[in-house]
Amino acid sequence: MDNATLKYVLDQLYKEYLIPLFLVNDQYEIVIPKTNWSSRNFKEQVLEETHPNEIRYFKKGAFFYSNFAFELPEYGTGTVMIGPCGALEAGSDSIHFQGHTYFAGIHYSKSSREGFEQFTNLIFAIIRGTLGQNQKQHWYYDRVYKSTNYHLAQNLSSRRDQKNTLDSYEFERRYIEAIRRNEPDKIKWLFKKMADTYKVKLSDSDLEGLKYKYAGLITILTRVSIEDGVPAEQAFSLSDALLQRLQSIYTYAECLVSVQEASYKFMDMIHSYQYATKNQLVQKILNYIDEHIYDRITLADLADFTNRHKTSISTQFKKEVGQPIHVYINHKKIQESKHLLLFTELSLKEISGLLHYSSQSHFVHTFKQFMGITPGEFRNENLTYHFE
Known part of the structure; x- marks a missing residue:
């Protein structure tokens, strides 16, 4: 593939996928695309030493990066750096970089880990002319972050x-x-x-x-x-x-x-x-739960509100929604707690109190049941990121 064609293909891929990628030569100069950015920032983040037969992936806070070595007639040897690509599960939807703010969906995309790997392997195949799946692939994670950005x-x-x-x-x-x-x-x-x-x-x-x-x-x-x-x-x-x-x-x-x-x-x-296929009784219950998410909600409360027997509303709710009322309520409260964890500085004790859990330990236990990690781990993984 000649140089002009390569530039065209990479440009079209960025427009389609919104995942930035850069070809950096051995002098840490960005050769593709044309940009006034400095590669010095990239070098500090993810332009680690590359290996000819390895694709390296990096999870830096809320963002994915990857790199691999290249050798092209016009540029010699260097590194392909891909990213930033927002982690799909992360709360962040912007990145401040080299004096500018970039938004997800406009300047860069968000993806799952698997989706980012697939994109990296596609770029590898285009530039290296062989399948990336045949190369050694390794992920590197930031475990501890000293400060936020x-x-x-x-x-x-x-x-x-x-x-x-x-x-x-x-x-x-x-x-x-x-x-x-x-x-x-x-x-x-x-x-x-x-x-x-x-x-x-x-x-x-x-x-x-x-x-x-x-x-x-x-x-x-x-x-x-x-x-x-x-x-x-x-x-x-x-x-x-x-x-x-x-x-x-x-x-x-x-x-x-x-x-x-x-x-x-x-x-x-x-x-x-929303609730388009639900009957009027279930709609009333769902709306009540939304409106009272910061209150203690019991089956007796819902029975009084709907003027129906507890057994009747339990049966109808599970039939329409697919889960018991108490499970749905806990799910909604955990979803709300995720928002509190990311967008406030409230302690776990304060959050558990706001959402009317019987204790902090009850809140932590319920959160882990739904999310697979503790509230503290969720907050650390999704909030405390920065770019060194």
Whole structure:
């Protein structure tokens, strides 16, 4: 493959997959693509010494990287560096790099570990002319992180100084509740409060700051819609379309209007799918659980609320939803706790109290049953990342 063809193929692959990749020569100069970036940052992160017959993968906080050696007539020997690619399960949906903020779905994609491996093997086959699956492949993980990245540290510091962490979380909680309850008037009211609620400076301009919040809200709404029954493909398609709008927004007013429109679109989609096949009794129970997720919810409470016998609602609920009521309630509370773990500094004891678990140990035990890891491990794996 000649040089021009290789550049074209790699450029098309980036446009299709949104996974950045760079060819770096032995002098640590980026030869493909043309860019004013410095490879020095890459060298510090993942441009480790490569082996001719090995593909190396790196999990750096919320992001995947990979590299392998190349030898091309025009460039000699060097390293192919692939990434960053966001980890699909990670909470982060942006990366601040070399003075710029990059958003998932616009500048880079998010993928599972397996998907990232498949993409790396595709690039390996194109550049090396042989199958990557035949090479030795090894993953390297960061086990301990000393600090969060600069922006995370600065924002948390600002939130502590202003004492508005709970205020910002309260806005988001009410926002999601309004979306789930199909309350457009409340959405409109909440957006009037947005400027006062979010006091943390997220970027150097109001427009970029609002775009950052826009991307974050779209990510949250995508997650919420899938949790509430919208097919994942449908949710991600709407998310992609809305995020693509960011490229053509040039004023603060346009962005604010787009955020509100996005909220209404997700609300319509959620309520066109959510519980559509459920009978009225089960709909009432599901809505009650959503509205009282921070309360202690018992079968007796639901029986009183619906004026039905406990056995009747238990049988009907399991038939319609596919799981017992108490399992569903615990699932919803654990989903809410994941949000608290990532977006607040509340202790495990405080979170267990907010969600009305009988004790911290009960909360930890239940969380591990659903997630396979403890709440502390979940917070560490998904929040404490940075780029050295």
